Amino acid sequence: MKKNKHAHNPDKLVLRFYVSGMSRKSMEAIENVRALCNNFPAENYQLEIIDIYQHPELASSDHIVFSPCLVKLSPLPKKVMIGTLYNTDRIKSILGLISLNDHA
Numbered sequence: 001m002k003k004n005k006h007a008h009n010p011d012k013l014v015l016r017f018y019v020s021g022m023s024r025k026s027m028e029a030i031e032n033v034r035a036l037c038n039n040f041p042a043e044n045y046q047l048e049i050i051d052i053y054q055h056p057e058l059a060s061s062d063h064i065v066f067s068p069c070l071v072k073l074s075p076l077p078k079k080v081m082i083g084t085l086y087n088t089d090r091i092k093s094i095l096g097l098i099s100l101n102d103h104a
Contacts, residue, residue, distance in 0.1 A: 013037075013045035014074040020067040021053050025084060029068035032085040036092065070095075 017033050019026035030049060037047050052059040052067055062071055070081040072095050085091050 011044075011075060013040060013072070015045065015047045016058075016062065016071040016073060017047065017049045018052050018059055018062070018064045018067045018069040018071070019049065021051060026068060028086075029084040032088060033070060036085065036088045039088075039092070 015033070015037070017030070019029060033047065033049075037045050050058050052064065059067075064071075066082045068082070068084060070085060070091075072079040072081075077096075079095050081091060081094065
């Protein structure tokens, strides 16, 4: 039996990052969240960047009012962070994330 490659992995880091267009602040925030994700092997996380101007229905379904906004969907518990996420060490701590580099 083949495994569905899209099957949900409860240990995989699943993030949605909401931005408002491609403003300077949005671009800075995108760079910061990518830097955060670069601490993890690519197969261990999924990052979806969503422009709330292009997809307001997704922002509405996740109850997003402010942007930029990072939503950690998995692993549970779900967490939400607002801002440009410039302090990646603090963001990792708040979200309960531990990278491979943290074990060294």
